[in-house]
Amino acid sequence: MLTEKQIQALKPKDKDYVISDGRTSRGEGVLLIKVRPNGTKEFYFQRHIAGKKKLSKIGVWPAMKLTDARDKSREEKEVKLSPGTFQELLDGYVSKLETEGAASAGDVKWSFKHYVSDAFPALVKRPVSVIGPAEIRNIIARMIGNGVTTYCNRVRSQLHAAFQMGLEQEYNPRNYLETKVRFGLISNPVASVPVQADWEQPGDRALSPEELAYLWQVLPEQLSLVTSELIKFLIASGGQRPEQLLATERRQFLKDHLIIRNKKGRSAEGERSLHVVPYNKLMRQSLKAMDEINSTSTFPFEGKVTGSSLHTNSLSRAVTKLYGRHADKFNGPFTLRDIRRTCKTLMGVAKISKELKDRIQGHAFGDVSSKHYDRYDYFGEKQRGLQSWATWLQKNVITAELK
Template sequence: MLTDKQLRAMKAGPSDYTISDSKGSRGDGALYVKVKTTGVKEFYHVRFVNQKKRRKKLGNWPALSLADARQLCNAASEQDLSGASLSVLLDSYVAKLKEEGAASHDDVKWSFKKYVTEPHPEVAKLPASLVEPGHIRDILSKMIQAGVTTFTNRVRARLHAAFQHGLNQENNPREYLKDAVQFGLKHNPVTGVPVQKDWERSGERALSVKELGVLWNLLPEELSLVTSELIKFLIATGGQRPTQLLSSDRSMYHKDHVLIRDAKGKVGERTVHTVPLNALALGCLERLSMITAENKYPFSGKDLTESIHTNSLSRAVSKLYSRHKSDFAGPFTLRDIRRTCKTLMGVAGISKEIRDRIQGHAFSDVSSKHYDRYDYFKEKQAALNAWAAWLVGEAKVIS
């Protein structure tokens, strides 16, 4: 080990050189002194990760004493042994979702940035293994103070899933060491933070035929063209899931149908959901083609290389209601539009089985899950054409 006397005696040479204070335990790293040609003496914590040298500057001597430099070096070693940061864990989880084809990966990435890493940079930099329930509580509490309700539970669920991903990576015998990044997790800190159950009540709101007509005819003047046509398209196609639809780029749109990746099942069960296009849906795409024909996504947002974000769409629906409360029987959200379509397609005479298939619901019976590979395209196409005719004709939703 170096002494203060040796440190003082070190002289500048024709080039920079380094001297180790001690080698330390394998994998812990060590304290090094770098003597520059100017005579400046710098302390570094050095360790090898995946056969690559990682250096962290601790300070300059004599402003930082040798004793204090050793303490900082020990602290740096402890932090390294704690594993990668929370930010790295969240990025790893988002990458996993993207690799699996989950339509929600962009939304998850956005929510982590919006509510975790940007407002809480000090927590994001912590080793994931040092994140405690109190940190999670503070993240969610700040959301609640800002007026966020149900989505607070969504962020909690996503954080819980991210930590489970990290635990699985290190404890599953088939996953361990598959990735060079390790987190050193022993438990999931989100588990001890309760869900706000009063914000998880099942929705029951469905718009009446009259209300759906009011909504449809308010859209062109109240919202942007892309947002208006997107909401109309969702209605025309029987209430598709916005997140999944918006993940379909132009290559998935065809002459008479659009392909939507169904990401609601478990890994290995995800399938492509085929949605036939009726006259109303084709009309939406034709009107949009005037401004988005060259874009990767038909329903593109401010960034022309990306789809409009579902959160922007949700806010637009809520704002539309707030400006026209007297025209509706009560509040409604983007999610209620899907329920409305499911309900009113029944009024239009479409069977529950075909309504379920139009909306991409999973069928869990053995026959459907393992044996039935029929695509039901003709049945869905006939039903959606009947749905469009009902909206225009008998229900007079579209004026």
């Protein structure tokens, strides 16, 4: 066992060297002091994980006394580490979403890479069992420091779901026997990090017909062709969910309709429900424009990466920047999410009933009759409704005179 005098007497050498505080039981780990060539003396806790030595820095002597280092070492011994890293947990959750065909898989993958892996490269290499609330707080705090508001709550939610998956994998007896990666989680550290509630107020912004007309008519001059046609398609289709539309492959765009796998709910049989959206003439025009760019791409609205769809975050930023360049033409700020609400509101102005608006936008009907007995597809009704919507847009938006 080391003493304070022995530590004080340790002399620097040409290279780093370590001295152990004494032997411990196999597998428990050991307290070390590392002496640097410049004379700095650092406390480390060493344990073996999957046959490899892993060092965790505890503190620097003499700012940290030997007794404090031993106390900290005992705390470290109580943490039963598994080899699964933070990055493996994030990758595992993304793979789960992709396997399930979740529309959010692309967004979650981008978020984890942009806000976690790229921002904290050393952190994601650590065993996930040592990731605590402080580390999650630091991830969200950096986002807030960079001016990210509402989306920091989205990332918090995504991280919470990833850790929850790790917990379920750890404690579900069937999964535990099948999985090769062990995370050693005993709690969800994200639960202690509060949601920024003041950034989660329900939205009520809907563009007026005049604002929508300006947005539609300014699009080709201000954004890329793909982004412009995508926004037009979202409007013409009655405000479909962007993340679901962008996750829909070209093979699901058929002759007179497209099929969206509605990830917002499951059918009575447990399957993801299918949302059928008939085309109107404006939707066809946008799809024709995309075919002229590339008629064989996996996704009609392809992004910069070949074989990948335009990303929802890119689309959202484009809409926000567009408003910023033309703020004087609108009655206030608006975002991508407000376009869906705008379509819902103005379809009412176009005399489309609330029930039909809900069906066009793919809302789930929660009454017993709709959930368990009504298997009618309402294709004709939605088709006529979207045709009426296109006629209204043509008159009040597309050919409207801008002031």
